[in-house]
Amino acid sequence: MAQARKTIGLLFGGRSAEHEVSKLSAANVLRALDPDRYDIVPIGIGRDGRWLLCDGGNGGGRGARSLEIPEGAPQVALLPGGSGETIVLDRDRPPRTLRLDAVVPVLHGPNGEDGTVQGCLELANVPYVGSGVMGSAAGMDKDIAKRLLRDGGLPVVPFLTLTPRTRVAYRAAAEALGTADLFVKPANMGSSVGVSRAASAEEFDGACERAFRYDGKVLVERSVTGAREIECSVLEDAAGEVRASPLGEIVPSDSHGFYSYDAKYVDADGALLRIPADVPPALGRRIQELAVQTFKALACEALARVDFFLDPKSDDGLFVNEVNTLPGFTAISMYPKLWEAGGLPQDELMEVLIAHAIARHARRNALALV
Numbered sequence: 001m002a003q004a005r006k007t008i009g010l011l012f013g014g015r016s017a018e019h020e021v022s023k024l025s026a027a028n029v030l031r032a033l034d035p036d037r038y039d040i041v042p043i044g045i046g047r048d049g050r051w052l053l054c055d056g057g058n059g060g061g062r063g064a065r066s067l068e069i070p071e072g073a074p075q076v077a078l079l080p081g082g083s084g085e086t087i088v089l090d091r092d093r094p095p096r097t098l099r100l101d102a103v104v105p106v107l108h109g110p111n112g113e114d115g116t117v118q119g120c121l122e123l124a125n126v127p128y129v130g131s132g133v134m135g136s137a138a139g140m141d142k143d144i145a146k147r148l149l150r151d152g153g154l155p156v157v158p159f160l161t162l163t164p165r166t167r168v169a170y171r172a173a174a175e176a177l178g179t180a181d182l183f184v185k186p187a188n189m190g191s192s193v194g195v196s197r198a199a200s201a202e203e204f205d206g207a208c209e210r211a212f213r214y215d216g217k218v219l220v221e222r223s224v225t226g227a228r229e230i231e232c233s234v235l236e237d238a239a240g241e242v243r244a245s246p247l248g249e250i251v252p253s254d255s256h257g258f259y260s261y262d263a264k265y266v267d268a269d270g271a272l273l274r275i276p277a278d279v280p281p282a283l284g285r286r287i288q289e290l291a292v293q294t295f296k297a298l299a300c301e302a303l304a305r306v307d308f309f310l311d312p313k314s315d316d317g318l319f320v321n322e323v324n325t326l327p328g329f330t331a332i333s334m335y336p337k338l339w340e341a342g343g344l345p346q347d348e349l350m351e352v353l354i355a356h357a358i359a360r361h362a363r364r365n366a367l368a369l370v
């Protein structure tokens, strides 16, 4: 029996530094959604936070490299308790409604990947792709994530957490972490925004200032400079089975020093993706196991990319660096590429994710309310 067509809301853009990357990811996700099965409603979140209905979903947007938010697009609002019912506020017409069967949030960073949008989708009682409020929030906050991972016995790079009230001087941080070579980063960010290396008091002060620009909480870590950066995609299906993809490696070019914002997005030759990563099979399996454990420790659901540091100079040099619960999904992004390498093309990957969203929603709605 043919399945009924579904209307899928594609949420993209967002109020974060990763707004532009999200537009690229969304165009790629749109291409991977089967037009014979889905009607796509692209909803762009402007930099001011408004949700706007963007036309050209199935037709116009399909060939585009990046989804755009047209000037003057009508505002939309998901109704709490409305099972996906969405009001469209056209400027010159009476309000109308449309119903979304599921939502695919393609948003990276704060206000999208951190549980805020997920909370909104929960209140709207609509199935959505990806981690729920808890997994999204835990994965976004590097301080909370690392404490949960440490508690779960997973290896993380030693770190300190600073707030404006608990700031320490370089010397104290270096002593506490046992090294002069430090990394400073905002707790809640992404795309390497606000991340810097600091190996002197002067560099440390500048690094803290940059990081505090983006968050009231900052991590100082021991630097594992020279470590390889290995990534693993994790996927949970509708039945709750969690599996890990083949591994990939990020090789930032020497000119960038580390995997900085420019190396990620500005310089086309800033970094190389090596798929599969060249690691011995037993170590590869260990990393895949750690990726699944990390996913579970942080209450992730559906998908996450787990990023590792592998220090070849040390026997115990394997660390979980971070998770990304809505990882980059552009045509050249690691998450979908790793699944392709694992034999799962992007259209099938989207089927698994949407099926997971619908099954989870049905399970939650079957729970007793009192």
Ligand SMILES: Nc1ncnc2c1ncn2[C@@H]1O[C@H](COP(=O)(O)OP(=O)(O)O)[C@@H](O)[C@H]1O
Binding pocket: 157, 183, 185, 189, 190, 191, 192, 193, 195, 221, 222, 223, 224, 225, 229, 258, 259, 260, 307, 321, 322
């Ligand atoms: N402790 C560290 N030692 C060495 N390099 C680091 C360390 N932490 C971060 N980096 C470098 O900075 C990049 C961005 O840091 P990351 O913690 O992954 O934040 P983001 O969420 O912005 O990607 C990493 O990919 C890596 O190249």
Ligand SMILES: [Mg+2]
Binding pocket: 191, 192, 307, 322
């Ligand atoms: Mg990272």
